[in-house]
Amino acid sequence: MQAKALNEFSAKNESDGCLLCYTASCTTSCPHGLDPAKVIRSLRFENIRGAEELVGESVVCQDCAEKSCTKACIKSKVDRPVRIPELMQYVRSCRKEKGLLKAARVDLGIKFCGVPCENPFFLSSSVVASNYEMVARAFQLGWAGAAFKTIGTFVPQEVSPRFATIRKEGTSFIGFKNIEQISDHTLEENLTYLHRLKQEFPHKVLIASILGQNEDEWTFLARRVTEAGVDIIECNFSCPHMTGEGLGSDVGQNPELVALYTEATRKGTHLPILAKMTPNIGNMEIPAMAAMKNGATGIAAINTIKSIMNIHLDDFSSEPQVDGKSCVGGYSGKTVKPIALRFIHDLKKHPDLKDVPISGMGGIETWRDAAEFLTLGCTNLQVTTSVMQYGYRLIDDLKDGLSSYLGEKGFSSVREMVGAALPNLVPADRLNRHSISYPKFERKQCLGCGRCYLSCLDGGHQALVMDEAAGKPILAPQKCVGCQLCMVVCPVGAISSGKRVEV
Incomplete structure (x- = not known):
C-alpha cells in the first residue's frame, strides 16, 4: 500500500522530529548517493529553496524499494523512524508544483563599522x-x-554544571540559561x-x-x-x-x-x-x-x-544545580x-x-x-x-x-x-483603530479539532459556535472583534486574516 503523501503541515512535523544526527545514517545508507539528512536540515531551518535544489529532479525515492534510509534512521530506537522517502517526495513536489527554477543567489557581502565582511x-x-x-x-x-x-x-x-533549558512539547529546547563567566x-x-x-x-x-x-x-x-x-x-x-x-x-x-x-x-x-x-x-x-x-x-x-530557569517541586532546587544550589543567570535562545x-x-x-x-x-x-x-x-x-x-x-x-x-x-x-x-513600526496611538479584519476560515483544511473554539470561548469574545453536524466552527460576526486569537492557535493554518472592514 502506497504511503500517504505529506502536506505542508505533516512535512513540518516530520522534519521537526528528525534528530539531526552528526553522522546521519540515512545519508550513509542511501544506495543512490543522495543526502536526505541535508535536505531535512534545510527544511528544518526554513531553507526550502535549498532543500528543493538538493533533491533536484531525482525520482529515485519514489521508486526505491530498499527504503534503506528509513531502516537506518536511529529515531526508530525512540519511537518510529522519520518518513524520509515521503519527505524527499514532498520537497520534489514543491519544486514541481511551484515551477521553481534555480534561485538567483545574491552576494552577502556587507560592511560593518567600516570593515568588509563576506x-x-x-x-x-x-x-x-x-x-x-x-x-x-x-x-x-x-x-x-x-x-x-x-x-x-x-x-x-x-561551576559545574552551568547550563539549563526550557522545553516545549517535542522541541529539545526553546530557551537556554547559562551561568558561565x-x-x-x-x-x-x-x-x-x-x-x-x-x-x-x-x-x-x-x-x-x-x-x-x-x-x-x-x-x-x-x-x-x-x-x-x-x-x-x-x-x-x-x-x-x-x-x-x-x-x-x-x-x-x-x-x-x-x-x-x-x-x-x-x-x-x-x-x-x-x-x-x-x-x-x-x-x-x-x-x-x-x-x-x-x-x-x-x-x-x-x-x-x-x-531563573525553573524550580523543582520535589526539593525546591533550581537549574543548573551546583551541589544543590543555583543562581540568577543569562537567558538566551529562540x-x-x-x-x-x-x-x-x-x-x-x-x-x-x-x-x-x-x-x-x-x-x-x-x-x-x-x-x-x-x-x-x-x-x-x-x-x-x-x-x-x-x-x-x-x-x-x-x-x-x-x-x-x-x-x-x-x-x-x-x-x-x-x-x-x-x-x-509606529507608536500605538497611530494604529488604525477604526476597522476590523475578520478571520477567514478554510473549511476544507479545517480538521475540526476545536482549538479555535475553546480559545475564543475562554480567552476571546465567544464569537465562534460549533457546527455539531460538521464538527467545525462557525463565526458569529456580530460578536467578533477581529482579535484573531483563533488564527494564532490553529495548529494547521486553516484560519487566515480576512478583508478589513471599516466600523
Missing part, C-alpha cells in the same frame, strides 16, 4: 568561540567572523589564539570581547588585543552573572560607568569599538548614547536576560528574539542613534530570524545558542536561505533590506 553572520562572544581550533573550524565552514569569548586579566573559577584561558593564551587566527584567516573578521575591572584594565586590554591584530573590539558591559562587583551588566545599567569605560577603551586603540548592551534595563538608549558620546563606533545588542528585536527597534528609532551600526543577536536560529534583525537596521548578526544546539553547520542554511530570499525579492545586496521594516 556575510553578516558571526559567532557571538561565548563558548562557541573560545579557542583557536573552534573559531578556525567555524571560519572554514563559512562564518564571516567571530566575537571571541570575553577576555580579562583574570581567569574565573567556573568569561574565558577560562589566560590572557596570554587568548592573545596567542587571536594573533594566530588573524595570521591564518586574514579575510575573516575577528572581534575581541574584553572586560576590565577598572579604567586602567580597559585601556590595557584594548591595547593588547589591538596589538594581536583583531579588527574590532567589543566591550562586555552586559554579562548578567559575573561574580565581581562592578562587572558585566552592573556596568551596562550605569551610563556613567559605560561612558567611563568606553573612553578608557578608546585610549588603548584606534579600532572600531562596540558597546555590548544589557537588556536588563528599561531604556537601552541611555547607556548606548553614553557609549557613543565617549568613543564607541557601534552597539552590540542584546546580551542574555537575567533569569524565545528571546522578540525582546531583542524590541531593543534594536528602540535604538534605531532614537534620533541620536538611528545611524549607529548595530550588531544584532538574541534568538537567531534560521535565516528568517536573521533577516528580521536586518530589516530593523542591523548590519551584523551574532549567533550562539543555536550553534550550541545544532553546530557550526547551521551556517549553510543561514547563508543559502538569506541569499535565495534576496534574489527572489529582487534585492541586489544585503544592504538594501537593512531597516526596511522600521517605517511599519
Whole structure:
C-alpha cells in the first residue's frame, strides 16, 4: 500500500522530529548517493529553496524499494523512524508544483563599522568561540567572523554544571540559561589564539570581547588585543552573572560607568569599538548614547536576560544545580528574539542613534530570524545558542536561505533590506483603530479539532459556535472583534486574516 503523501503541515512535523544526527545514517545508507539528512536540515531551518535544489529532479525515492534510509534512521530506537522517502517526495513536489527554477543567489557581502565582511553572520562572544581550533573550524565552514569569548586579566573559577533549558512539547529546547563567566584561558593564551587566527584567516573578521575591572584594565586590554591584530573590539558591559562587583551588566545599567569605560577603551586603540548592551534595563538608549558620546563606533545588542530557569517541586532546587544550589543567570535562545528585536527597534528609532551600526543577536536560529534583525537596521548578526544546539553547520542554511530570499525579492545586496521594516513600526496611538479584519476560515483544511473554539470561548469574545453536524466552527460576526486569537492557535493554518472592514 502506497504511503500517504505529506502536506505542508505533516512535512513540518516530520522534519521537526528528525534528530539531526552528526553522522546521519540515512545519508550513509542511501544506495543512490543522495543526502536526505541535508535536505531535512534545510527544511528544518526554513531553507526550502535549498532543500528543493538538493533533491533536484531525482525520482529515485519514489521508486526505491530498499527504503534503506528509513531502516537506518536511529529515531526508530525512540519511537518510529522519520518518513524520509515521503519527505524527499514532498520537497520534489514543491519544486514541481511551484515551477521553481534555480534561485538567483545574491552576494552577502556587507560592511560593518567600516570593515568588509563576506556575510553578516558571526559567532557571538561565548563558548562557541573560545579557542583557536573552534573559531578556525567555524571560519572554514563559512562564518564571516567571530566575537571571541570575553577576555580579562583574570581567569574565573567556573561551576559545574552551568547550563539549563526550557522545553516545549517535542522541541529539545526553546530557551537556554547559562551561568558561565568569561574565558577560562589566560590572557596570554587568548592573545596567542587571536594573533594566530588573524595570521591564518586574514579575510575573516575577528572581534575581541574584553572586560576590565577598572579604567586602567580597559585601556590595557584594548591595547593588547589591538596589538594581536583583531579588527574590532567589543566591550562586555552586559554579562548578567559575573561574580565581581562592578562587572558585566552592573556596568551596562550605569551610563556613567559605560561612558567611563568606553573612553578608557578608546585610549588603548584606534579600532572600531562596540558597546555590548544589557537588556536588563528599561531604556537601552541611555547607556548606548553614553557609549557613543565617549568613543564607541557601534552597539552590540542584546546580551542574555537575567533569569531563573525553573524550580523543582520535589526539593525546591533550581537549574543548573551546583551541589544543590543555583543562581540568577543569562537567558538566551529562540524565545528571546522578540525582546531583542524590541531593543534594536528602540535604538534605531532614537534620533541620536538611528545611524549607529548595530550588531544584532538574541534568538537567531534560521535565516528568517536573521533577516528580521536586518530589516530593523542591523548590519551584523551574532549567533550562539543555536550553534550550541545544532553546530557550526547551521551556517549553510543561514547563508543559502538569506541569499535565495534576496534574489527572489529582487534585492541586489544585503544592504538594501537593512531597516526596511522600521517605517511599519509606529507608536500605538497611530494604529488604525477604526476597522476590523475578520478571520477567514478554510473549511476544507479545517480538521475540526476545536482549538479555535475553546480559545475564543475562554480567552476571546465567544464569537465562534460549533457546527455539531460538521464538527467545525462557525463565526458569529456580530460578536467578533477581529482579535484573531483563533488564527494564532490553529495548529494547521486553516484560519487566515480576512478583508478589513471599516466600523
